[in-house]
Amino acid sequence: MIICDETNLLFTLHTKNTTYQMKADSYRVLLHTYYGPRISGGDLSYLIQYTDRGFSPNPGEAGHCRTYSLDTLPQEYSSCGVGDFRLPSLETELADGSHITDLRFIGFARQDGKYALDGLPAFFGGGEWETLILFLEDTAAHLRVELYYGVLEAQDLITRAVRIVNQGNRPIRLYQAASVCLDFQRGDLDLITFDGRHVMERCPHRAPLRPGVQGVGSIRGTSSHQHNPFVVLCEPGTGEDSGLCWGAMLLYSGNFQAQAERSQFEGCRLVMGINPHHFCYTLAPNEGFTAPEAALICSPNGFSQMSRQYHRAIRKHLLRDPLAGQRKPVLINNWEATYFDFDADRLVQIAQAAAPLGIGLFVMDDGWFGSRDSDHSGLGDWSVNQKKLPGGLEALVPRIKALGMSFGLWIEPEMVNEDSQLYREHPDWVLGIPGRAQTRGRSQLVLDFSRAEVRDHIYSALRAVLSSADITYIKWDMNRSLSDVWSAALPTERQGEVYHRYVLGVYDLLNRFHRDFPNLLMEGCSGGGGRFDAGMLYYTPQIWCSDNTDAIDRLHIQYGTSFCYPPCTMGAHVSSVPNEQNGRVTPLETRGVVAMSGAFGYEMDLGKTTQAEREIIQKQVADYHAYYQLIQDGDYYRLSNPFQDPFTAWAHVSQDQRQALVSVVTGSVCAAPSFVTLRLKGLDPSLRYQVNGVSYPGDVLMQAGYPLPMPWGDYQSVQLYLSAQ
Ligand code: GLA
Numbered sequence: 001m002i003i004c005d006e007t008n009l010l011f012t013l014h015t016k017n018t019t020y021q022m023k024a025d026s027y028r029v030l031l032h033t034y035y036g037p038r039i040s041g042g043d044l045s046y047l048i049q050y051t052d053r054g055f056s057p058n059p060g061e062a063g064h065c066r067t068y069s070l071d072t073l074p075q076e077y078s079s080c081g082v083g084d085f086r087l088p089s090l091e092t093e094l095a096d097g098s099h100i101t102d103l104r105f106i107g108f109a110r111q112d113g114k115y116a117l118d119g120l121p122a123f124f125g126g127g128e129w130e131t132l133i134l135f136l137e138d139t140a141a142h143l144r145v146e147l148y149y150g151v152l153e154a155q156d157l158i159t160r161a162v163r164i165v166n167q168g169n170r171p172i173r174l175y176q177a178a179s180v181c182l183d184f185q186r187g188d189l190d191l192i193t194f195d196g197r198h199v200m201e202r203c204p205h206r207a208p209l210r211p212g213v214q215g216v217g218s219i220r221g222t223s224s225h226q227h228n229p230f231v232v233l234c235e236p237g238t239g240e241d242s243g244l245c246w247g248a249m250l251l252y253s254g255n256f257q258a259q260a261e262r263s264q265f266e267g268c269r270l271v272m273g274i275n276p277h278h279f280c281y282t283l284a285p286n287e288g289f290t291a292p293e294a295a296l297i298c299s300p301n302g303f304s305q306m307s308r309q310y311h312r313a314i315r316k317h318l319l320r321d322p323l324a325g326q327r328k329p330v331l332i333n334n335w336e337a338t339y340f341d342f343d344a345d346r347l348v349q350i351a352q353a354a355a356p357l358g359i360g361l362f363v364m365d366d367g368w369f370g371s372r373d374s375d376h377s378g379l380g381d382w383s384v385n386q387k388k389l390p391g392g393l394e395a396l397v398p399r400i401k402a403l404g405m406s407f408g409l410w411i412e413p414e415m416v417n418e419d420s421q422l423y424r425e426h427p428d429w430v431l432g433i434p435g436r437a438q439t440r441g442r443s444q445l446v447l448d449f450s451r452a453e454v455r456d457h458i459y460s461a462l463r464a465v466l467s468s469a470d471i472t473y474i475k476w477d478m479n480r481s482l483s484d485v486w487s488a489a490l491p492t493e494r495q496g497e498v499y500h501r502y503v504l505g506v507y508d509l510l511n512r513f514h515r516d517f518p519n520l521l522m523e524g525c526s527g528g529g530g531r532f533d534a535g536m537l538y539y540t541p542q543i544w545c546s547d548n549t550d551a552i553d554r555l556h557i558q559y560g561t562s563f564c565y566p567p568c569t570m571g572a573h574v575s576s577v578p579n580e581q582n583g584r585v586t587p588l589e590t591r592g593v594v595a596m597s598g599a600f601g602y603e604m605d606l607g608k609t610t611q612a613e614r615e616i617i618q619k620q621v622a623d624y625h626a627y628y629q630l631i632q633d634g635d636y637y638r639l640s641n642p643f644q645d646p647f648t649a650w651a652h653v654s655q656d657q658r659q660a661l662v663s664v665v666t667g668s669v670c671a672a673p674s675f676v677t678l679r680l681k682g683l684d685p686s687l688r689y690q691v692n693g694v695s696y697p698g699d700v701l702m703q704a705g706y707p708l709p710m711p712w713g714d715y716q717s718v719q720l721y722l723s724a725q
Pocket of ligand 1: 335365366410477479525526527528544547
């Protein structure tokens, strides 16, 4: 619910469990007065104290009043260069060379429904949403700033986006345009970030804020394996089920920055948005710039509630899944089985082994096009390699379909190898600086997706491929970080726009696929989870979570990922052992339990499995189908922390709380292990649940728990299915 008090210029956003408030003060500076557990209302600006502070300057309107300073006030969208020395939200360079932004409130608009953003991903939906737009202006700069708020009451979600418009007659250069600024009048908070590396993404790190600025970001052109555009601030005692926390997520797939500053008087400011590194966007007169959307959730009851609220909002209002409401097939991907070394018969063999096990989608990974016999050549040439696949997809796809399977394809549209037809014809189509040696990554260069003609060419080649056969799925990969960022198509003063225009170009191409192939399921990928962000999820409702398919490492990766992204978005496959990434051997049952907690599939040569293994796989596929609805739409509960506990447990609980699937994986075994009792979560305390043929009250299972069997051997797993009677 949005309440606009026009007399007092007080704006209050209520969600089911939280309240957010802003107020334009007597100088029309927009102050942030509250964000926390839901309260009845009132004007929270009484919390702000005005005191004369040394070295905190006073704005012109305040005259010689020394108690009013932007340096100490909690602001909704912080200013720059006029006496607030904390993190700015907006940094501009005006035609006179000044770098000052001083915003004042000039008006507001309230709308039913959710605003949309042109060319950028955003949460969507109808009647469940309300929108508030606050208009700010820097009169001297002729600059208007529009702050957008989307309120999804049931999920405690508040989205924010910002549009900056040059109303003058001279250009303005933007150096920073944050999507969200969040001021707290307390500094005793912990910051949690989700960090890692290729094959070990999104591991949570938590530390108390110390004075000064701390944060994470990416300057790799993608959101990156190293840090994720999602952070949490919380009270020091906050845990899974209690304590106050605030999540901030950016819907953006390029360079981002999330910084928290603990300030001199024990305040904290969180600023998140496009990374200012090499960002300089010129706004011509009357031109506007839209900063990507951010999505906030405050939970008064710990991380678990925050995660569930994000999951519900993402599933219903961000994913555009062509198979929503239908059951997605389990997939088999040939990558770890063959790498580049395959032909049509070899692929059909793999599919033949998979089909009788209930696997319904065959995905042909890298190596099917151009001269792609290794990762040194062929990228950019999107026509079928006739040596490997004589007769093309027109010949291969019917053979797969005859087995009762649908067909999917790997693509990597943003890249080119120098050894390719495309590069030989268009060497200037890559990002790169003339006269400098190119930096390669996986022997490939990056196509300049800021250019429409480059995107047009790639799109028409891929459209021809997709139209040549019945293709129901694509895996959109992206296998290097951006470097040598410079576009031959832009003038010197606009080179600071390339990183952002590149991301807009990727979104543009993804949108064209959506428009022209509405039934195509797209899975995102960037060397696994290098671009696992909410921006990509708007286009690709599932993302390959990590190139690491080891079940035990995956427990950690999927645990971290679950803090804001729902399990149904995490591509997860069973692969062969010893694992290709770390050599670990885990039981097939355990690999299945871990992978079926995401978008499930296999990535191995099933023709090489024993009869006993095939029976296990058949059961896994049947189980996945049986639990499908629970895993896709259920609420997710983390029941332990794999970074601390000797076992990892989690549960999917149906929205009506009548069913649950509890999964447990143990670590390396020791003799005479301790007893472990697992206390369940999310059940209805007043219902009785059947577990392994015995009935237990829900409150008993949650308060007293359920005993886990003694592990025998490393990395064992248990799945418990609970149904209410
Ligand atoms: C990336 C992906 C893998 C596979 C290879 C193909 O690494 O993450 O799953 O598709 O590319 O080259």
